[in-house]
């Protein structure tokens with residue numbers, strides 16, 4: 142009775158085989174495999190062929206082999222084999238553990254793959270970093286060397302412009318100057334990357350109007366996109382605090398670099414700029430900035446590389462710019478403790494976004510900032526006198542022009558003349574009675590700093606003392622000092638807010 | 652008479668042990684990685700000279716990043732060994748000296764081939780530099796993918812084994 146049950150429930154996973162010292166099978170219970178009596182175990186499977194040395198071992202010596210793969214008629218068995226040396230031969234106990242080992246294989250597969258992938262990713266990043274570092278130091282040195290010859294080319298172009306030239310020559314000179322400008326922009330970008338690398342750039346934490354910032358971008362880029370026949374869609378999340386603490390200038394650089402990049406690589410469709418609140422906690426707000434386009438797109442393998450300097454997805458010549466915009470954006474974000482994210486599909490477009498954590502003042506402190514009535518306050522501060530002040534705006538960037546016009550004309554207290562070119566400023570200044578000059582410090586031909594110096598050296602008091610407010614995108618202290626030393630009253634750094642501008646004007650007019 | 656010799660192929664995981672054997676035995680290659688667990692055993696008969704053949708029993712062992720943890724039973728009765736590393740992954744050769752010391756300690760007095768695999772993934776000159784920097788000397792630089800030096804490797808080992816016997 143019991144014997145019957147034993148047979149029924151006996152271990153069907155384990156086979157016992159007994160062989161003599163030269164490998165001839167004496168007995169086998171054939172639970173797993175048919176192993177014929179009197180056959181040689183060495184012929185049954187390759188595994189046993191390498192077992193010979195074991196057969197001469199001492200009695201009761203046990204050797205266990207784990208996880209041996211055995212194919213019998215194309216069926217795979219994964220088994221453990223225990224070999225025990227006995228006096229008359231060797232006992233082999235074969236245990237079928239196929240299921241167990243199959244799940245072990247799955248686990249090991251996942252583990253090994255992820256370890257290897259991690260290692261290769263780390264390696265690749267190291268390589269990229271190394272390459273980037275090498276390239277940057279090379280470029281830094283090179284740019285530095287380029288500065289002087291470029292300065293001479295620019296100076297000589299100026300001199301040339303004053304000589305008698307045919308129309309054709311003038312045309313050529315114009316191109317020459319444009320190329321000089323591009324080269325100069327490129328050098329500036331390169332050197333600013335150098336500043337970041339050298340840790341000489343600090344991120345400010347100053348209160349500024351984030352919503353105003355958004356509106357400024359919206360205004361400027363709507364026009365730029367329109368120029369290229371593109372749609373520009375903006376969205377602002379009303380839950381974002383109006384005022385935040387941060388570095389407005391750097392944020393501006395990041396956002397405009399992304400937008401310029403989108404403009405550059407999009408020939409048709411829409412560019413989107415979205416500002417969304419991720420969350421607010423205590424007095425911190427995490428805000429997401431997102432720029433999407435329907436342009437060229439970036440292939441998967443270039444996703445990292447596009448943030449390297451001078452990289453281009455499309456090597457074609459007709460795309461202008463320095464190739465440094467995204468690198469600068471990435472580095473600045475790193476300084477802010479954030480990271481640029483990118484999803485893109487070749488031919489479909491790109492989607493760049495990043496999060497910035499801003500501190501923002503709680504309600505009571507916001508009250509301290511004059512906002513709603515700033516305009517009235519400003520007009521009041523100009524005094525009872527109802528005449529309109531005459532302002533000369535010297536600015537070559539038409540977007541900035543438009544913005545300033547809009548702000549100033551809204552107050553209804555100003556008459557504004559415009560000069561694009563440094564060379565024209567004197568004529569205007571001499572023949573008009575200006576109360577104030579608003580001047581871009583970085584004009585194409587004669588720059589704002591030089592003009593300011595010349596005006597200050599003028600022999601007539603009414604001209605010599607005209608207050609000048611400088612406007613610049615270059616926030617380096619040395620640049621600002623140059624402006625002030627030349628005789629500007631105040632320097633506004635782009636992008637600035639309306640209040641800042643009006644306040645500066647009111648102060649200068651007193 | 653056909654002599655059979657047991658050869659173990661070992662090294663860190665993913666270095667191409669299985670691929671080398673596969674290239675040698677069936678002259679094929681796959682880019683997919685299937686992790687080996689335990690051991691797979693295959694055989695290939697090689698002709699050492701005109702009238703001399705040898706049967707190589709190749710033990711393709713599970714890779715591990717800790718060579719000391721290889722199960723001793725697998726190494727019993729081994730006639731020759733191949734230690735493989737991956738030239739594209741420094742972690743597989745960073746401790747090569749120590750790894751080889753452990754291997755020879757466990758299998759003294761047998762021929763051992765040191766192989767840098769995946770040679771197709773680097774320029775030859777760069778590769779030589781890399782090995783020199785790490786003061787590594789190898790017997791063969793192979794590519795299971797391209798078939799470079801794979802037959803040579805096993806034939807060399809077989810030749811060494813035949814003169815041993």
Ligand SMILES: Nc1nc2c(ncn2[C@@H]2O[C@H](COP(=O)(O)OP(=O)(O)OP(=O)(O)O)[C@@H](O)[C@H]2O)c(=O)[nH]1
Pocket residue numbers: 253662663664665666667668669670671681682683684685686687688712713714715768769770771772793794795796797
């Ligand atoms: N480029 C290249 N890839 C190779 C070469 N040899 C192997 N590979 C690849 O490397 C991966 C691992 O190869 P395997 O042969 O499975 O490595 P293994 O050493 O047997 O790995 P384990 O069994 O886990 O120890 C696979 O994706 C192979 O396609 C080679 O010579 N060149």
Ligand SMILES: [Mg+2]
Pocket residue numbers: 668669670685686687711712713714
């Ligand atoms: Mg393998």
